[in-house]
Amino acid sequence: MNKKSVIISTDPGIDDAVAIALALFSEQLDVKLICPIFGNVSLENTKANTEKLLTLYGKAPRVVLGSRRPLLRKSINASEVHGKTGMDGYSFPEPTISTEQSLTAVAAMHEVVNQTEGKTTLIGIGPLTDIALFIHLYPQDLEKIEQIVVMGGSLGRGNYGVLSEFNFAADPEAAKMVFDSGLAIQVAPMEVGRQAKVMPEVSEKIKELGKIGDMFYQLFSKYRGGSFATGLSMYDALAIGLVLNPEMFEIVNTRVEIETTGALTAGASLIDLKGYLKLPANAEVAISVDPKQFEKWFVESIAKTL
Template identity: 70%
Template sequence: MVNMKKNVIISTDPGIDDAAALALAIFSEELDVQLICPLFGNVSVQNTVANTEKLLTFFNKNIKIVAGSQQPLIRETIEASNVHGKTGMEGFNFPKTTQSVDSSLTAVEAMHQVVSKNNTNTTLVGIGPLTDIALFTHLYPQDLAKVEEIVVMGGTLDRGNFGVLSEFNFASDPEATKMVFNSGVKIRVAPMQVGRQAKVMPETSEKIKNSNKTGDMFYQLFSRYRGGSFVSGLNMYDALAIALILKPEIFEEVTTRVEIETNGMLTAGASLIDLKNYLKLPNNADVAVAVDSKQFEEWFVTALEKAI
């Protein structure tokens, strides 16, 4: 029987909402997650690697882990421990780690190996800074014809959550983000504001808690997460990238131009999502501008119930 699952590589910086996104992808019957590349971002690469090892051990999944970049291409590193806690995944006592990172190669080399050897095209998912995906597109242009699409959570339709106009993932490495959007590969984007529509409300958190051991683990992590609150609802930003792949029908998407500001003293990392064609430039991305929050929440709960 032919394997009809989508080949997937995930670049991530777990982070609590990254952890949820990883669970949704790993346990999906439609995705074949072949490589996970934790890099700097929410917390240091040492912590994101350790968190990825913990998660795969907890999930009892043997997926190749290769560490990604420790810092942006040219800028100083920023982080978000104020949202995710010092280690990125505090609040749950994970079992002793049995999964370990492959340190014999770089994340970019590992991406090349997977993409070039696959018989069918591969989807790249970026739910952290886009440094490694940018380096991959730069160093292995011959592989880009075998990339189905790049799906990212990042950017902002208006105001930011790191700078006045910049969202954290894109602001972490503006130059890398610009490279990705200039790569010529099909790109789909879930911006920050859509993540704020895709909330997990208090009664849903309780449902997740009582669903299975994974639900209980996430409930405990969510109790430490500062992306929203148990009272007002938790923002599941990074899960949106997985939803874009698996449930595109619940989104409203617009094909448009996305430009990334790299020169501005006050606006570096800002995403100019040109919904009104002011820039008069060719389209380079499909951008989600809205999501059906009720359908997202239902999908999120049902998908996590499979994470056993």
């Protein structure tokens, strides 16, 4: 079976840790490059967390350091959700993986895309700064991109601003550049992540799935993306789910516009489900996920880490 080549831009973050594992242990994906970026916590922490995770996973894809800040704005973070370091709650082994810093993540993306036979999928589960820069700096590479798969945006209200979801609020201009690129895009918005909950009984199953399952269980106990007792939202895992198991989603083809000029609404995603904007579709948007199918896929995928 030919594996799908992917590049992951990520800001781990507890749900990023899960998404990275789902991708690395999938028989369907070849993770060519991981680029830690600012976001949930500082770049120093997302770099360190990526190195810790890959060491624990026993995987060694190429890792190149991403952007430290947004294109135009001041950085924000989500340490109140993920903890100060982004990986509080588990004692990781000393990292044996090192992150390249002699070139930019964007230059590394260019190298990988051109060295890869066939097309590459870009997966963005943090701010979209590096993917936007890649689109801007290497337009000649875009014909080699199969699609961009994103966790971000919201169908309605936000979780950072009144109308803005965190990943898009972290760099609205970058998100706009991505959606204006003309590339094939799939999106899992915030509300779908809230449907894809890991319930307490599922956490208990995961705890028994070896050292990686136990690590997730320990991190879940510190994660504030929901409640350990009433269910945790697995936002970033949905991007991997869109690539590997799209059948569990209801997906619509529609227009997504990103607000960049609003004084109070920067980063808001206008997902035009009713055609108000009278603009052609530019993205496939997941509007729901089957919770039972997600749970089955999620547990089975983590079991592959054994």
